[in-house]
Amino acid sequence: MVDLSPYTTLRVPAKTEKLIEINTLADIKKLPSENVFFLGEGANVLFTKDFPGTVAKINLPGINVLKESADSVVIEVGAGENWHKFVMYTAENSWSGIENLALIPGCVGAAPIQNIGAYGQSVDQTIDSVNYFNLSAQKSYILSNSDCQFKYRNSTFKHELKNQFLITSVTFRLSKSSHSKLDYYSRYESLQTEIAKIAEPPYAVQDVSRAVINIRTQKMPDWHKQGTAGSFFKNPFITKTKLADLQNKIPDIQYYPTTGMDYPKLTDPALATSDYVKIPAGRLLDELGWKGKRVGNVGTFDQHALVIVTYPGATGAEVYEFAEAMRADIKKHFSIDLEYEVVIV
Numbered sequence: 653m654v655d656l657s658p659y660t661t662l663r664v665p666a667k668t669e670k671l672i673e674i675n676t677l678a679d680i681k682k683l684p685s686e687n688v689f690f691l692g693e694g695a696n697v698l699f700t701k702d703f704p705g706t707v708a709k710i711n712l713p714g715i716n717v718l719k720e721s722a723d724s725v726v727i728e729v730g731a732g733e734n735w736h737k738f739v740m741y742t743a744e745n746s747w748s749g750i751e752n753l754a755l756i757p758g759c760v761g762a763a764p765i766q767n768i769g770a771y772g773q774s775v776d777q778t779i780d781s782v783n784y785f786n787l788s789a790q791k792s793y794i795l796s797n798s799d800c801q802f803k804y805r806n807s808t809f810k811h812e813l814k815n816q817f818l819i820t821s822v823t824f825r826l827s828k829s830s831h832s833k834l835d836y837y838s839r840y841e842s843l844q845t846e847i848a849k850i851a852e853p854p855y856a857v858q859d860v861s862r863a864v865i866n867i868r869t870q871k872m873p874d875w876h877k878q879g880t881a882g883s884f885f886k887n888p889f890i891t892k893t894k895l896a897d898l899q900n901k902i903p904d905i906q907y908y909p910t911t912g913m914d915y916p917k918l919t920d921p922a923l924a925t926s927d928y929v930k931i932p933a934g935r936l937l938d939e940l941g942w943k944g945k946r947v948g949n950v951g952t953f954d955q956h957a958l959v960i961v962t963y964p965g966a967t968g969a970e971v972y973e974f975a976e977a978m979r980a981d982i983k984k985h986f987s988i989d990l991e992y993e994v995v996i997v
């Protein structure tokens with residue numbers, strides 16, 4: 653049995669029967685056709701118990717420029733490349749499109765799965781295609797951006813293709829415009845304030861990523877020092893009717909548009925009468941006193957109630973129990989179902 657705690661950022665103990673490192677495409681042949689869990693850097697996974705199968709740690713390397721024109725560049729990146737290093741490489745070259753996604757932990761191969769996003773950018777805005785290998789069919793496939801069915805923290809990889817695919821590489825199309833436009837991050841006041849402190853307009857791509865790094869370093873726990881998986885839940889979508897109801901309880905609750913979302917059910921009566929908005933789950937948790945709360949070896953970060961942190965000795969079951977208590981509290985007080993952003997195994 654292999655201990656998985658060094659392989660996830662929550663660092664909770666869990667064992668697997670076998671761990672196989674995938675360093676080359678040829679290594680994929682070593683994998684059984686079923687009962688395999690693919691792992692990048694483990695920044696979005698909670699093992700609540702031992703995994704009775706094979707864990708495949710994806711290390712596939714490579715950053716290759718496939719095409720370059722006057723205004724764009726197309727790059728294929730191996731699934732095992734570190735996401736932040738790739739963002740830094742693109743920013744150094746003044747290629748824009750993912751600079752707001754600096755310092756998000758994890759590998760390139762995991763980025764399309766939950767369509768990572770931050771500060772108004774999400775990775776689907778730059779993904780050209782995703783290459784994956786289907787273990788049961790023993791075949792490689794290329795999925796275009798539209799076939800990935802990207803939505804807020806969601807894609808086909810979480811549904812139709814769940815557990816059937818190993819992402820081997822991702823192809824991005826980035827813009828070569830040397831200066832970042834203000835419009836896409838103008839909604840994010842903290843980013844505007846930070847960038848104004850460190851650079852002069854017109855802002856370069858690197859200025860934006862530097863500002864993001866500064867903010868994230870102050871606002872998020874350092875996962876090298878403390879166990880965490882970042883935001884534990886997605887920001888919920890609620891109807892405008894529900895929003896009005898919520899505003900009676902939290903008058904200054906922020907809300908945002910939900911671009912590209914589907915209604916939870918086609919039978920939902922809200923579909924006929926109103927639109928949805930996205931609200932910050934962290935704010936709901938703040939209202940109920942979850943920020944900085946600790947129970948045993950699990951707690952929330954003292955600056956962000958949505959971010960669960962672990963202390964030495966924490967178990968996966970303990971983290972799950974804590975998270976379920978958060979969900980139950982939100983349900984009880986606001987009748988809102990929080991959905992896990994972290995993959996629970």
Ligand SMILES: Cc1cc2nc3c(=O)[nH]c(=O)nc-3n(C[C@H](O)[C@H](O)[C@H](O)COP(=O)(O)OP(=O)(O)OC[C@H]3O[C@@H](n4cnc5c(N)ncnc54)[C@H](O)[C@@H]3O)c2cc1C
Nearest residue numbers: 690692693694695696757758759761762768769819881882
């Ligand atoms: C401190 C912190 C801050 C964070 N901030 C953000 C943020 O701002 N925005 C955001 O969107 N996310 C954020 N996250 C979440 C996390 O960084 C992302 O989800 C990231 O993409 C996870 O990458 P990973 O390589 O660690 O994936 P893992 O956690 O290893 O895996 C996640 C899922 O993807 C699957 N998977 C991974 N690689 C492959 C592959 N090659 N083929 C098939 N399946 C695969 C796994 O089976 C699992 O289901 C944060 C996490 C932390 C710890």
